[in-house]
Amino acid sequence: MNPGAADPFIAVEGWDEATAQQWAEVLELRATNPSQIQLRADLIAAAWLKPGDTVVEVGCGTGITLVDLTVAVGPGGRTLGFEPQPLFAELARRRLGERGLERASVEIGTAEAIPLGDATVDAAVAQTVLVHVPGAAAALAEMCRVVRPGGRVASIDQDGDALVIDHPDKALTRRLVVFSSDQRFADGWTGRRLPRMFRTAGLGDVTVTMRCHLETEPGNFLHVMALRLAENALEAGVITEAEWRSWTAGLAELAESGSFFASSNYYVCSGLKT
Numbered sequence: 001m002n003p004g005a006a007d008p009f010i011a012v013e014g015w016d017e018a019t020a021q022q023w024a025e026v027l028e029l030r031a032t033n034p035s036q037i038q039l040r041a042d043l044i045a046a047a048w049l050k051p052g053d054t055v056v057e058v059g060c061g062t063g064i065t066l067v068d069l070t071v072a073v074g075p076g077g078r079t080l081g082f083e084p085q086p087l088f089a090e091l092a093r094r095r096l097g098e099r100g101l102e103r104a105s106v107e108i109g110t111a112e113a114i115p116l117g118d119a120t121v122d123a124a125v126a127q128t129v130l131v132h133v134p135g136a137a138a139a140l141a142e143m144c145r146v147v148r149p150g151g152r153v154a155s156i157d158q159d160g161d162a163l164v165i166d167h168p169d170k171a172l173t174r175r176l177v178v179f180s181s182d183q184r185f186a187d188g189w190t191g192r193r194l195p196r197m198f199r200t201a202g203l204g205d206v207t208v209t210m211r212c213h214l215e216t217e218p219g220n221f222l223h224v225m226a227l228r229l230a231e232n233a234l235e236a237g238v239i240t241e242a243e244w245r246s247w248t249a250g251l252a253e254l255a256e257s258g259s260f261f262a263s264s265n266y267y268v269c270s271g272l273k274t
């Protein structure tokens with residue numbers, strides 16, 4: 001299998017409604033973790049957003065971050081979300097409407113082709129999008145293109161190898177983490193590569209910070225993701241059905257005994273358009 005071959009966020013335009021709805025729920029679950037709330041604040045700080053700014057968010061999903069961005073730029077600012085998955089875009093519009101933030105717009109679009117002129121916005125941001133985009137450098141170049149000189153580009157991405165899951169079966173857990181990092185992202189090492197990518201894109205003043213998303217309660221985002229990971233590995237033929245059964249049973253045992261433990265690192269990188 002090739003890198004990114006089993007990335008669930010590839011070809012999102014063609015998802016059926018049930019798939020889109022399921023992933024929308026997973027994104028909601030992730031967004032409630034305290035580290036994610038902090039990450040959204042980190043992104044706003046990294047992009048130097050201030051009232052009155054115009055900001056673009058590519059891959060805005062169901063609009064979770066777009067709400068925070070819209071509040072940050074205030075009534076005098078503008079937020080433009082672009083999202084290729086139609087149900088996500090619709091949910092994002094609904095979310096903004098429910099909060100009275102109609103001044104934000106959400107359109108169908110990808111990071112590789114932002115329908116805006118050169119140097120027309122103050123900042124461009126993405127949250128866990130570049131890690132899923134094959135040829136992320138082209139998407140980053142496009143984000144740089146639309147930002148005015150003196151504005152900032154910022155991205156949050158995880159690093160696939162920084163996924164930590166406690167489980168009695170170390171060897172099988174390691175195989176699952178490698179499968180996840182190598183095949184469920186366009187590039188599972190995007191997190192650690194962001195600063196290099198940003199410098200290569202010609203951005204200056206490149207900064208990077210990291211937050212750990214830690215979960216110890218069953219039923220949380222990383223628990224759901226761990227179960228999906230094992231399922232994807234089975235579908236991809238990376239583990240056998242017996243291994244899938246034993247791994248999910250081992251995880252269930254830990255969860256039922258109050259000992260679920262998983263964490264993942266998220267890197268916030270930003271740079272200055274010169």
Ligand SMILES: C[S@@+](CC[C@H](N)C(=O)[O-])C[C@H]1O[C@@H](n2cnc3c(N)ncnc32)[C@H](O)[C@@H]1O
Nearest residue numbers: 012027058059060061085110111127128129133
């Ligand atoms: C992991 S989700 C993150 C969604 C949202 N940013 C959030 O943090 O809740 C990845 C998002 O990237 C979008 N996406 C996938 N390919 C894309 C592309 N080429 N350009 C822009 N967005 C893309 C997906 O539809 C999805 O909304």
